[in-house]
Amino acid sequence: MLRIAVPNKGSLSETASEMLAEAGYSGRRDPRALNVVDPRNDVEFFYLRPRDIATYVGSGALDVGITGRDLLLDSGSTAAEIASLDFGGSTFRFAGRPGQFSELTDLDGIRVATSYPGLVGDFLAKAGVAAHLVKLDGAVESAVKLGVADAVADVVSTGSTLRAQGLEIFGPVILQSSAVLISGSAGQNRAEHPGLAILQRRLQGVLVARQFVLMDYDLPVHLIDQASAIAPGLESPTVSPLRDSQWVAVRVMVRSDDTNLIMDRLYDLGARAILVSPIHAARI
Ligand SMILES: Nc1ncnc2c1ncn2[C@@H]1O[C@H](COP(=O)(O)OP(=O)(O)OP(=O)(O)O)[C@@H](O)[C@H]1O
Numbered sequence: 198m199l200r201i202a203v204p205n206k207g208s209l210s211e212t213a214s215e216m217l218a219e220a221g222y223s224g225r226r227d228p229r230a231l232n233v234v235d236p237r238n239d240v241e242f243f244y245l246r247p248r249d250i251a252t253y254v255g256s257g258a259l260d261v262g263i264t265g266r267d268l269l270l271d272s273g274s275t276a277a278e279i280a281s282l283d284f285g286g287s288t289f290r291f292a293g294r295p296g297q298f299s300e301l302t303d304l305d306g307i308r309v310a311t312s313y314p315g316l317v318g319d320f321l322a323k324a325g326v327a328a329h330l331v332k333l334d335g336a337v338e339s340a341v342k343l344g345v346a347d348a349v350a351d352v353v354s355t356g357s358t359l360r361a362q363g364l365e366i367f368g369p370v371i372l373q374s375s376a377v378l379i380s381g382s383a384g385q386n387r388a389e390h391p392g393l394a395i396l397q398r399r400l401q402g403v404l405v406a407r408q409f410v411l412m413d414y415d416l417p418v419h420l421i422d423q424a425s426a427i428a429p430g431l432e433s434p435t436v437s438p439l440r441d442s443q444w445v446a447v448r449v450m451v452r453s454d455d456t457n458l459i460m461d462r463l464y465d466l467g468a469r470a471i472l473v474s475p476i477h478a479a480r481i
Pocket residue numbers: 206207208209247248264265266267268285286287335352353354355374375376
């Protein structure tokens with residue numbers, strides 16, 4: 198049975214559970230359950246704090262898990278990222294009072310508050326900057342105002358928390374993070390669980406279903422090369438004959454984000470009856 202660690206709370210938990218459900222797994226119904234077996238798929242889910250997931254997976258107690266790239270790196274665990282899951286995106290940045298700092302070396306000898314001391318400590322050490330890390334559990338943006346630190350290093354999403362505390366980003370990007378799938382790292386001489394490849398393929402299918410739509414349209418046959426250049430699809434568009442031999446029907450996968458742009462360009466080219474439908478599941 199494949200043992201899977203899933204975030205039980207926080208920013209990643211809802212989407213992680215949604216993705217697993219879309220991948221055909223049965224997760225917990227009781228939001229307080231700590232583990233649940235899905236016998237049909239031969240997996241067991243363990244609902245854990247996202248911060249702890251790398252520790253469980255790195256130790257070999259669990260086979261695979263979903264966590265944040267920033268949390269994985271902060272943990273110092275030997276677990277390895279095996280896929281990015283395209284949600285839970287954030288940037289890890291330094292911030293301080295406006296105008297006080299402009300570059301990384303300004304942090305030499307300075308107190309920096311963070312709840313990710315492993316990640317930030319490694320980054321500063323590699324840059325040869327000796328700051329004093331102040332470890333906090335959360336709400337680190339308050340640390341400057343309250344005088345326990347001079348700068349912070351934290352997760353930034355919209356930036357509104359920093360702004361509200363009168364702080365300004367400075368220095369290099371520490372990390373671009375997103376939710377990731379992690380497993381025990383290869384060098385540990387551990388046999389890979391056979392269910393892992395299935396989980397990975399299924400999650401990949403969910404990502405494709407989320408990231409792409411199906412586009413169908415009718416097109417004058419002589420425009421097919423130009424239309425294929427606009428929307429080439431994965432391999433190549435499917436082209437089917439219509440009763441009117443001057444026209445063809447085309448089906449192609451398109452990135453959801455580009456849908457309207459591509460519809461505009463195909464319409465301008467001469468395509469008509471352009472229809473877009475979602476993909477419920479995919480195996481690419
Ligand atoms: N707006 C956000 N705030 C916090 N974390 C975010 C945000 N967007 C994405 N993330 C990612 O979510 C993970 C943090 O999740 P975690 O559950 O530990 O923190 P949280 O959502 O802040 O919950 P908590 O209230 O327990 O601190 C990190 O990988 C982080 O990069």
